[in-house]
Amino acid sequence: MKLSSVLRWGAPALAAGLLIAGAAYAQDAAAPAAAAAAPTPNKGDTTWMLVSTVLVLLMTIPGLALFYGGLVRTKNMLSVLMQVMAISCVVMIIWAIYGYSLAFSDGGGLNTFVGGFSKAFLSGVDVTTTVESFSRGVVIPELVFVCFQMTFAAITPALIVGAFAERIKFSALLLFTVLWVTFIYFPMAHMVWWWPGPEFAATNPADATVAGAGLIWSFGAIDFAGGTVVHINAGITALVGALVLGKRIGFGKEPMAPHSLTLTLVGAGLLWVGWFGFNAGSNLEANGYAALAMINTFLATAAAALAWMFVEWMAKGHPSMLGLASGAIAGLVAVTPAAGFAGPMGSIVLGLVVGVICFIACTSVKNALGYDDSLDVFGVHGVGGIVGAIATGILVSPALGGAGVVDYTLDGGAGTAGAYDMATQVMAQCKGVLVTLVWSGVGSFILYKIVDVLIGLRVTEDKEREGLDITEHGERAYNS
Numbered sequence: 001m002k003l004s005s006v007l008r009w010g011a012p013a014l015a016a017g018l019l020i021a022g023a024a025y026a027q028d029a030a031a032p033a034a035a036a037a038a039p040t041p042n043k044g045d046t047t048w049m050l051v052s053t054v055l056v057l058l059m060t061i062p063g064l065a066l067f068y069g070g071l072v073r074t075k076n077m078l079s080v081l082m083q084v085m086a087i088s089c090v091v092m093i094i095w096a097i098y099g100y101s102l103a104f105s106d107g108g109g110l111n112t113f114v115g116g117f118s119k120a121f122l123s124g125v126d127v128t129t130t131v132e133s134f135s136r137g138v139v140i141p142e143l144v145f146v147c148f149q150m151t152f153a154a155i156t157p158a159l160i161v162g163a164f165a166e167r168i169k170f171s172a173l174l175l176f177t178v179l180w181v182t183f184i185y186f187p188m189a190h191m192v193w194w195w196p197g198p199e200f201a202a203t204n205p206a207d208a209t210v211a212g213a214g215l216i217w218s219f220g221a222i223d224f225a226g227g228t229v230v231h232i233n234a235g236i237t238a239l240v241g242a243l244v245l246g247k248r249i250g251f252g253k254e255p256m257a258p259h260s261l262t263l264t265l266v267g268a269g270l271l272w273v274g275w276f277g278f279n280a281g282s283n284l285e286a287n288g289y290a291a292l293a294m295i296n297t298f299l300a301t302a303a304a305a306l307a308w309m310f311v312e313w314m315a316k317g318h319p320s321m322l323g324l325a326s327g328a329i330a331g332l333v334a335v336t337p338a339a340g341f342a343g344p345m346g347s348i349v350l351g352l353v354v355g356v357i358c359f360i361a362c363t364s365v366k367n368a369l370g371y372d373d374s375l376d377v378f379g380v381h382g383v384g385g386i387v388g389a390i391a392t393g394i395l396v397s398p399a400l401g402g403a404g405v406v407d408y409t410l411d412g413g414a415g416t417a418g419a420y421d422m423a424t425q426v427m428a429q430c431k432g433v434l435v436t437l438v439w440s441g442v443g444s445f446i447l448y449k450i451v452d453v454l455i456g457l458r459v460t461e462d463k464e465r466e467g468l469d470i471t472e473h474g475e476r477a478y479n480s
Helices: 003-035 043-071 074-103 142-163 170-193 198-203 206-211 227-245 261-283 288-316 321-335 344-369 377-395 422-454 461-466 468-473
Strands: 130-132 139-141
Touching: 043 074, 043 139, 043 142, 043 261, 043 321, 074 142, 074 170, 074 468, 130 142, 139 142, 142 170, 142 227, 142 377, 170 227, 170 422, 170 468, 198 206, 227 321, 227 377, 227 422, 261 288, 261 321, 288 321, 288 344, 321 344, 321 377, 344 377, 377 422, 461 468
Parallel strands: none
Antiparallel strands: 130 139
C-alpha cells in the first residue's frame, strides 16, 4: 500500500482510536477520583446540629441561670445570674482562641491526655472544612461542630457555681474558670471524645485507632453526651470547692430556703428542653440514634422525677416541687452518657434508680457528712453522673434493649454493633469514672488553692451577710 493511502485512511482511524483511548483513560482516571471525593455535609444533619447548638445555649442561659437563681436567697439572685452568664461568655472566647484546639486536635506526644495548638485561633477552620460524625462517610461543617462543643464547654463550669453560691468572689470565680477549663475541662474532653474517626477505624487496625485516641476513649469507655466530661467533672469540682471555701455563714442555723421555686421550675423546664440538643445533638447527625437519644431523654427524666417525688413523699410525708424538679435534673444527668446507647425501657429503669440514689445523696449523705454544697451540685451531677456512666456499660447490652457498641471493622465500616461483654464494658466505664474523679478532684483542689493565694476565694463576712448582689455587682435582682 502506498504511503499516501496509509496517511489517507490510517490517520483518521488513528485519530479516532486516540480519541476513544483518551476518553476511556479519562473515564478510568475519573472513577477513582470520584470514589475518593470528599463527603459533603447533608443539609438535614447540618440544620439539626445548628438547632441543637442553640438548644444547649438555652439550657445554660436562661435555663441553668434561672434554676440556680431561684434556689438562692433574694439577696444573691442577681449574683448567680451574673456568674452563669459571665462564665459562658469567658469560656466562649477561650474556646475559640485555644480551647477547641486543645480538645479536638492531635496532641503529638501528649495526645493521650490533651490536644495541641494546631487549631489555635481556629487556624485552618473555615466554611469549607468538615468533621466526621459517627457514621462512615458522613460529615458536618467544622464550624458547626466548633459551636456545638463550645456550648458544652460553657455550661460545664457554670454548673459548678451552685456548690459555693452566695459566698465566692466574682473575680476569683472568673480566674478559677479560666484555669479550670484550661487544665481540667479541655484535657477531659480530649481524653473522652478524641479519636481518629470512623473512616480511620474502618480502614486501619484496631490498635492504630486506639493508639490515636484519648486516654479514656482508649479504655473502651463510652460516653454519648458527657457524663464524665460534663457532669462527673463538674460534680467533683463542686464538692472540692464547697469543702475548700467552707460553709455559708449561718448554715444549719439560719433559714436558707429558695426564694423563688417558680423560677426554679421555669429553669428546670428550660434545662429539659435544652437537654434534647445536648443529648440528641451529640449524635452529630439526624438519624435513628438521635431519635433514640431523644426518647431516652424523655423517659429517664420523667422516671427520675417521679422516683424522687415518691421516695420523698414516703420519707417526709409530702411531695415537694423542688424534689420533682431535682429528680428531673438527676434523670437528665444520668441518661446523658447512656442516651444513644440504652434502650427506652432501660432508660426508665435508670431514671427510677438514679432518682432514689440522688435523693439519698442530697439528704441523708449530705447531712451526715455536713458539707455545704449550696445547690446540691455534687449530689445531683456528681452522683448522678457516676451512676449513669457505670450503668451505660450495662444498658448498652443488646440483650437489654440497648443499641450495642459499634465496631467499625465490620461490614466495611458500616457501623455494626460488634461483640459485647458486660463485665469488660462495665470495667472500662469504671476506669473512665476513676480517671475523671482523680483528674478533676486533685486538679481542682490545686487550682482553688492557687486562686486563693493570688486573690482570695471568699468574700468578707460583712459582704456575705449583706448579699453578693449589692456588694459584688452594685445592683439588686429586686428593688421593691
